[in-house]
Amino acid sequence: GCNNKSAENHDNNSSSDTNTSENKENETNTSENRDTKNKKQSDNKGQEKKNNDSNESHQTTDKNKSYLNNFSTEKIEYARVWYQLISTKNDLKGIRNVYVTKIPKGSKVNPQAQNSAVYKEDVVKLEAPMKAGGSVTYSSNGDGSINVYNSIPYKWESPQNSDYSQMDKITRKAIEDNVETIYINPHDNKTVAKLANKVKYNK
Template identity: 40%
Template sequence: MKRTLASIIILIITAILFSGCNDDAKQSSDSEDRAVEQKENSEENRSTNKTGDDSGNTSEEADSTEKPSKEEGSKDDNALAGYPADEIEFARVWLQIIGNQDIEELNVYHTSAGELVNPYDETSVDYPEDVISLGGGIMADGIVTYSGNGDGTINLYDVPSHWPSEEQIDISMEEYTENIIKNTEQIYIETGNDEEVIALIEKLNIEN
């Protein structure tokens, strides 16, 4: 009877010890699983941060990328900042209408309203407004006569570089010059190339 009771007690103790070992093993396994999971998450975060750094998508880097182009644009816009607006206009008009840059000088003449369109013939009609004439050093360079409208457009007058005689035109000089006044063409003047504009400004000879 005593041996049987002792055997039962030993079995109970063994079962308790076995159960305790299983619980310890399970806790140890759970702890290891959590450690592995934390490690994987940490490595994944580091990988994500590294990718973000390589791609250069941070706000600071985006700002530093935009700033140079903005400063570049300002620099281009200021290329003509030191020149008077009327001189820039003279050069741009010449470049667009005539296009000849290989001239020694660009002469500028101002003609007031009421003056003869053809200054060599008293039968000529008068200009209805102030006009500007641009010409090269020689007659072959060409001539441009226009008035500015203050909005980027000009009224272009078809004034010849060499005035014909009445025998050459088969009409009176009055009618010939009147047609010039009536048939002006409004043209929008492009900004053109800044370097070419500056080169022509340097050749300006402005006469009153």
């Protein structure tokens, strides 16, 4: 009978071995959990820091924004476009006003021409009171960028002064060629505010 006993003991031992190895597995699990917990906390800290950073930068932009508080987003856009595209070429001081004409989609590119092509989107024309002051015709993409129609003149020549027989081709070319997408930078708000004051709507 001695042999049997030792065999039984042996069984018990082997079963207790498997238990301890299972416990070991559990231990590794808990340590993994601990790691993820710590990671979560440090993530939150990072998030808080991010929020604080953005608040600080927010305050400085607020000060700058106050210049533009009295203007509609539309006027601010016109002023920024004019500042970036025209005022770099022409001196601002000489310009009393910037005139805005909203041109709906489907309007003739050259209103004087029977056979003119039509705009395929809503566009805006900004112009100085005099030709020398320049003009810009563009459409807005709503994301800070605009499409500038570089081939649209300050004013189309009248039918008396130019050949209108090819005007369909000329106007189509004017809205298809030389259209440039430009990102409008948020320039110095003080200057933009001065310009926004000069924006007038054409009747």
